[in-house]
Amino acid sequence: MNPTAISKHIAKAALSLKTAMVPLLITGLIFLLAGAYTIRNIIYFVGPGEAGIHWSLFKGGTEIDRVYGEGIRLFPPWDRFAIYNVRIQEVASELHVLTKTGLQVHLSLSIRYRPQYNMLGVLHQQVGPDYVNTVVIPEIEAVLREIIGTMAAEEIYTTGRTVIIEAINQAIEQISQRFIDVDDVLIRRITLPDSVAEAIRDKIREKHQIETKEFSIQKAKKEADRKRAEAAGIRDHLDTIASAIPKDQILKWYGIKVTEEIATSNNAKVIIIGSGENGLPIILNADAQTTANPTPQAATVQDPLSSPQRALPESGAMDRGNSGALNDNAQEPATQTTMKPAGQNTQAPTIVDAPGK
Incomplete structure (x- = not known):
């Protein structure tokens, strides 16, 4: 075969193919889109927590007596298949309501709902997929508007909750x-007008203050009763002691008790025991008539030859020699000093002139 003729045939075939390529591509794209659309309207996937309702073009419309569960479902492309969420769902709603006095109250609601599974076909036929905005929210809002419209603003916080x-x-x-x-x-939040909210807070604050005062009064009464009971017990205790111990010995008995308590305590202490028969601490020595450290007084000297007494110096300048005799310019007679023991009527010592021998 002539090579030139072969080249001409190849060129004609390439030209023909090139001319037919564009229609072929367009036809293939159309078939691809049609297939995708057909598959989408034929194959349906029902996920977890979902259910489906079938509507048939040639078999009577909605199948209200059958609910399709989870899985893959195949239907003709001219039919419809609606998928519903049958789990518990939540929707929020903001509501402004007027009270009986014309004040505006803001309510923030949260509604939890779910469709009835067995009646899903009837719901789809009578209400449709947007049933929450068609039935649920309007019904709740209508009831709240009606009931709150008959109440005062402060009643919503107090007695109106039960009615709501x-x-x-x-x-x-x-x-x-x-x-x-x-x-x-x-009802997540109720927002009242600022004036009403402040009035309610003041009322509650006053109520708690009144309750606080009443509690303080009750506490004071209980404390008074306790003190009366304690005083009665102390009185009975003292009456019992007085009946068992002579009256002139009660203070000594208490002194012994106090001394024992001081001696057995864990604190550092210095106990000064008094003199005399009792030997009680100085502050409890009932017989002593002087203090522990009496103020020094001037001693007096009584002369038997003359009645007046003359004062001696406050210091111990009289002490000369072992005999204790007092010599005044080596001319005065000796005197005798008499001291009373501590614990008795301790007064300033009296010095009496003794006659010379």
């Missing part, structure tokens, strides 16, 4: 008739 809860329960029962289970309605 009862109204919410009634709303939950009404919602359940629409094939929806409301688990709970939580």
Whole structure:
């Protein structure tokens, strides 16, 4: 075969292929998109916590008597398949309500709900997938607006809570008739006008102050009763002691008790025992009529020849010699000094002139 003819045939084939390439690519892309769309409307994946409802174009519409569970589901591309979340869900809602007096109250709600599994087909047919904004929130808000509109602002914090809860329960029962289970309605926050909130706080503060004063009065009464009982016990104790111990010995008995307690204590101490028969500490010596350290007084000398007494010096200048005699310019007669023992009526010592021998 002529090589030139072969080259011409190859060139014609390449030109034909190049001319047909664009339509082939366009056709392939169309088939690819159509296949993807078909697969998407044929194959459905039902995940965990989900359920599906089938709507058929040629078989009577919604299948209300059958709920499709988890897994892969295949349907014709002209049918529809709706997937619902059947777990407990939560939705938040902000609500502004007017009270009976015209004050605006802000409520922050949290609603927990879930669709009824067995009635999911009826819910899909009558309400649709957006049932929470169609039924749940409007029903709760309508009940709260109605009940709070009949109350004063301060009643919401006090006696109105029970009424609000009862109204919410009634709303939950009404919602359940629409094939929806409301688990709970939580009022997360109630914001009153500033003037009303301040008045409520002042009222509560005054109430607690009154309760504090009442408690202080009760405490004072209890303390008075305790002191009266204690005084009665001390009186009975003293009466018992007085009946067993002579009156002139009670102070000595107490002195012995105090001395024992001082002696057995763990503190550092110095005990000064008095003189006399009792030997009690100085502060408890009932017989002593002078202090432990009496103030020195001037001694007096009595002359038998003359009645007046003359004062001697306060110091011990009289002590000369071992005999204790007093010589005044070596002319005066000797005198005798008499001292009384401690613990008795200790007064300034009296010096009496003795006659010379």
